[in-house]
Amino acid sequence: MAYLDHAATTPMLPEAAEALTAQLSSTGNASSLHASGRRARRTVEESRETLADALGARPSEVVFTSGGTEADNLAVKGLYWSRRAADPARTRVLSSPVEHHAVLDAVHWLGEHEGATVEYLPVDAHGRVHPGALREAIARAPEDVALATVMWANNEIGTIMPIRELADVAAEFGVPLHADAVQAFGQVPVDFGASGLAAMTVSGHKIGGPYGIGALLLGREHTPVPVLHGGGQERHVRSGTLDVPAIASFAVAGRLAAERRGAFEREVGALRDRLTDAVLAAVPDAILGGDPAPGGRLPANAHFTFPGCEGDSLLLLMDAQGIECSTGSACTAGVAQPSHVLLAAGVDPDLARGTLRFSLGHTSTQADVDEVAKAIGPAVERARAAGLT
Amino acid sequence: MTETPQRPLRVLAAMSGGVDSAVAAARAAEAGHDVTGVHLALSANPQSFRTGARGCCTIEDSRDARRAADVIGIPFYVWDLADRFREDVVEDFIAEYEAGRTPNPCLRCNEKIKFAALLDKALALGFDAVCTGHYAQVIVRADGSRELHRASDMAKDQSYVLGVLDEKQLAHAMFPLGDTVTTKEEIRAEAERRGLAVAKKPDSHDICFIADGDTQGFLARRLGKAEGDIVDESGARLGTHEGAYGFTIGQRKGLRIGTPAPDGKPRYVLDISPVDNTVTVGPAAALDVTALTAIKPRWCGTAPTGPGTYTAQLRAHGGETEVRAEPVDGELRVTFTEPVRGVAPGQAIVLYDGTRVVGSATIASTTRATTAA
Numbered sequence: 001m002a003y004l005d006h007a008a009t010t011p012m013l014p015e016a017a018e019a020l021t022a023q024l025s026s027t028g029n030a031s032s033l034h035a036s037g038r039r040a041r042r043t044v045e046e047s048r049e050t051l052a053d054a055l056g057a058r059p060s061e062v063v064f065t066s067g068g069t070e071a072d073n074l075a076v077k078g079l080y081w082s083r084r085a086a087d088p089a090r091t092r093v094l095s096s097p098v099e100h101h102a103v104l105d106a107v108h109w110l111g112e113h114e115g116a117t118v119e120y121l122p123v124d125a126h127g128r129v130h131p132g133a134l135r136e137a138i139a140r141a142p143e144d145v146a147l148a149t150v151m152w153a154n155n156e157i158g159t160i161m162p163i164r165e166l167a168d169v170a171a172e173f174g175v176p177l178h179a180d181a182v183q184a185f186g187q188v189p190v191d192f193g194a195s196g197l198a199a200m201t202v203s204g205h206k207i208g209g210p211y212g213i214g215a216l217l218l219g220r221e222h223t224p225v226p227v228l229h230g231g232g233q234e235r236h237v238r239s240g241t242l243d244v245p246a247i248a249s250f251a252v253a254g255r256l257a258a259e260r261r262g263a264f265e266r267e268v269g270a271l272r273d274r275l276t277d278a279v280l281a282a283v284p285d286a287i288l289g290g291d292p293a294p295g296g297r298l299p300a301n302a303h304f305t306f307p308g309c310e311g312d313s314l315l316l317l318m319d320a321q322g323i324e325c326s327t328g329s330a331c332t333a334g335v336a337q338p339s340h341v342l343l344a345a346g347v348d349p350d351l352a353r354g355t356l357r358f359s360l361g362h363t364s365t366q367a368d369v370d371e372v373a374k375a376i377g378p379a380v381e382r383a384r385a386a387g388l389t
Numbered sequence: 390m391t392e393t394p395q396r397p398l399r400v401l402a403a404m405s406g407g408v409d410s411a412v413a414a415a416r417a418a419e420a421g422h423d424v425t426g427v428h429l430a431l432s433a434n435p436q437s438f439r440t441g442a443r444g445c446c447t448i449e450d451s452r453d454a455r456r457a458a459d460v461i462g463i464p465f466y467v468w469d470l471a472d473r474f475r476e477d478v479v480e481d482f483i484a485e486y487e488a489g490r491t492p493n494p495c496l497r498c499n500e501k502i503k504f505a506a507l508l509d510k511a512l513a514l515g516f517d518a519v520c521t522g523h524y525a526q527v528i529v530r531a532d533g534s535r536e537l538h539r540a541s542d543m544a545k546d547q548s549y550v551l552g553v554l555d556e557k558q559l560a561h562a563m564f565p566l567g568d569t570v571t572t573k574e575e576i577r578a579e580a581e582r583r584g585l586a587v588a589k590k591p592d593s594h595d596i597c598f599i600a601d602g603d604t605q606g607f608l609a610r611r612l613g614k615a616e617g618d619i620v621d622e623s624g625a626r627l628g629t630h631e632g633a634y635g636f637t638i639g640q641r642k643g644l645r646i647g648t649p650a651p652d653g654k655p656r657y658v659l660d661i662s663p664v665d666n667t668v669t670v671g672p673a674a675a676l677d678v679t680a681l682t683a684i685k686p687r688w689c690g691t692a693p694t695g696p697g698t699y700t701a702q703l704r705a706h707g708g709e710t711e712v713r714a715e716p717v718d719g720e721l722r723v724t725f726t727e728p729v730r731g732v733a734p735g736q737a738i739v740l741y742d743g744t745r746v747v748g749s750a751t752i753a754s755t756t757r758a759t760t761a762a
Contacts, residue, residue: 312466313514316425319464335430335469386513 001322002368006206006300006361007155007183008326013208013362016253020210023245030242031233040244047251054251054258055202055217056191063216063234064247068182068203070227071216072102074238075178075199076149078224080110083146083176085225092117094137094148094175096161097344098127101330102201103149103180104340116146120344126291127154127345131165135172142173150177152184152200156328156341156357157290158301160188167196176222182206182214186257186264187298192217199224202254204246208362209253213246260362268360269299271369275358276302278373283380289328289342289355300360303328305347306380309354312336313383318356321375328357350388398517400424400563403503404458404465406450408580408587409522409566411457415583416565417520418461424520426458426465429507431474432598447600457585470506477501479598483611486634489661490735493550493705494596499523500553500687508561520563523547526744527562535559537689537746540567549702552739552749556690605635605643617666619646622659622675633666639676639731646670657731677728677758683721683738683750692716692748699740699747703732714740721750728758 003011012020028040045059052059065071076093083090095107097120110116121133129150138145148170153160163179170177176198184190186207192200199222204213216238218224223237230239257264273294279286279302289303290296306314311327318325329339329352338352358372400422402414418424428451451467458465478497485492508519524540525548537559540546545566554562566576573592580588599607612634619628628646630636640658650656650672657676660669686692696715701723703710711726723738732755740747 312468313510316464316466317514320425335467382514386510 002324002371003363004323004325004358004360004368004372006364007357007359009205009211010208010361011363012205012210012249013253013256015256016209016249019252020245020249023248026244028244030244031231040242043244043248044242047247050251051215051254054254055185055200056193056195057217058193058220060220060235061192061217063218063238064242064250065214065216065238066212066240067214068100068180068201068206069102069214070238071201071203071214072100072178072180073106074216074224074227075201075218076103076106076147077110077114077227078237079147079176079178079199079222080114080116081225082223087143089144090146091115092119092141092144093146094119094121094134096121096123096129096150098123098154098156098159098341099149099151100155100180100182103151103178107149121148121150123344125345126296127157127159127341128291128296129161129166131162131169134166135169138169138173138175142175145173145175147198148175148177150179152179152181152190153188153298154290154341155183156339156355157303157345158183158298159290160184160296160298163195163197170198171196176219183298183301185254186261187300188265189261198222204250204253207253207257209250210246213243213250215250264362265299268362268364269294271364271366272300272302272358272360274366275360275369275372278369279304279358279376282373282377286380287351289357300364302358302360304356304358305342305351306354306356306383307351308387309380309383310336310386310388311353311355313386314354314356314379317379317382318372318375321371321379323371323375326357326359327355329355353388354383397421397423398563399515400518400520401507401511401514401516402426402463402520403507403522404428404454405522405593406453406457406587406590407522407593408577408585408590409524411454411461411522411585411587412576412580412583413520413522413565414458414463415461415580415585417563418463420565422520424461424463425516426454426461426463427507428454428465428467429474429502430467430469431471431478431502453587453590457587460584460586468507468510470502473506474498474502474598477506482596483608485735486608487612487663488735489633489663491637491733492735493737494598495705496550496553496737499550504554504558504562508558512561518561518563520565522566523551523564524567525551525564526567527559527564528745534690538567539741539744539746542570542572545571545573548741548746549705549707549737549739552689552702552737552746553687554689555687559689608632608634615666617668619644619668619670621650621656622669622671627670630668633661633663633668636661636668638733644670673730675757675759676730678725678730678732678755679728679758680722680724680756681732681738681752682754683723684719684753686716686719686721686748686750688748689746699742702739702741703729703752704736709741712740720753721748 028036030040030044048059048062093116107118111118121129167177178199180201182203185202198219200217205211287305338349342352404410404426455465482492482494524545526538528536539548577588595602614631636658656670659671700709701712712723714723734752737749739749
């Protein structure tokens, strides 16, 4: 049994589980004024400070949400609405074409229903947006850009974007840049303050915290129009009673993710390199996805394309061997689609169907790598025989 | 002697999201086989939810199948066979109607999709068999060869739509529901007992890719309206129709002829002529068929070399009738002991020896007791 799908979700850290369960039996709405409320609020605010510290942000820049998807929606839609409200000319939304669907579908929706003109920035063969491309897109008509959004690191192929440089370009024109950092947090240095970003998304369960909690890091000068209206919590941009246990647990996971990041990069990165070598040795014509340079990709990501194979077939065969991984791409009605990330990076559509993503994490071992090394060759052979339907 | 496998097989269970295929998969798993569930996505643009009691192609059906697989405790995948299904089943269905014949898409789906595209992929991936919720039996003879038989419960039997399977396909087919006499209520009770939420799901009827059940409307959208004449056996014009493809031999309802027949008896569709877009109607007696020729015979085992006496089934829910049949020049020549009524070209004739399926062929032309038109 080898769990190699940490990019989907990673096991909770014992410390985070402990923090969660410790809070579950306590009562208190963090908005209440009485003692129980004050206790809850103290927990929330200490957690906010912990998380801010882990991410190089100020506590007031942490807006808790129900997870990465909500934070992405709040950033993309909320900033679009507020920027357009301030100046009706601002209807252009710049996005990379390799975003997670939480961003991609949100910008698409703005285009369909809110009069936005969505422009997808070109990416190179590794799926990377270059600062020059962003500059070109903004400079064409700087006054009509509502916002730009480019993920910090890609969830499928692990490519790391030059966020600092992109943010510099955006700042030059006064355009807010949002980054989905769900996959980056804990794997590469993520410093919100130093990044120059206007907004940044993080999620609890991808770093060993609980499901259903995330945050939008939000520069203090930005006030997106809320997606959820209500009691006015979280700077009035995200209403809803705060989930104190989840927030406490998320903060613990966030602190540990930041503290252990260097060791993670070294140790998990070394395992990942061995896994990559093993797969390429067993299947010489497999194509490593994303940037092959160690500094250009997430240390825990190994993504491959296997020519002539259906990703679904590979998944089934690996699963039957107790190896849990992913094709990396989203599915529609349960049907695997060719990866939009690979298509954007210029990969042939048939090739883009034959992918597997192995994503490692804090519980990964050499034994996991050995299992993949043993199973991948025969699985690819079988999947090739089954062909593409 | 029902097959009791000596070794556990790697089984791919086709799961539609309905109760039969869920119970079939559960039984296969319980028998000790290594079962993986797969739902076939057959529609390019699946609807989110079921409408009425039809279809098996919505996202909700796929979720029902996945839910059942999770309860059974087997891996589950959705395979996209929409392109193959469109080419081999839907387009074939339309072309057959356009040519004035009456196709059976379920049979075509078993022949081309479930026990061809799906089976081929399953075998390539290392599976030994495909399991479905059909009511039919596979019986292994002493020499290891396989026979397809009617289900133990004749009322539920679906061997007709499996009659197209050849011996190679049968060798990898598993029908766990076929060898027990079970009412639908008992299958539902079994599903309930197994914790399968589909226990109370309504049965699917009709044609899965025509969600609203309106075959005429579906054909009209695909083939367009083509007004033509409805005539009697003498050629006299009785009315008009909006497309000859919309009719089936033996059809009585929906003719919309104003004037009654001289003898006051109901009139039936006797003949459909796509060439001049004419539908001929006449009395029931003119529907009597004494013989037919069928093409593309497929045999479950060795093809017979000479004439033989069989029982035959001519429709999915039709009764049995005695025939003499003989393969001649790659076709099947059939004569009926007693004339039968309402035989539609395009449908399959399935030959049985007792409960055993001998083979099947597609009806191409018929000989009438009295000459129509």
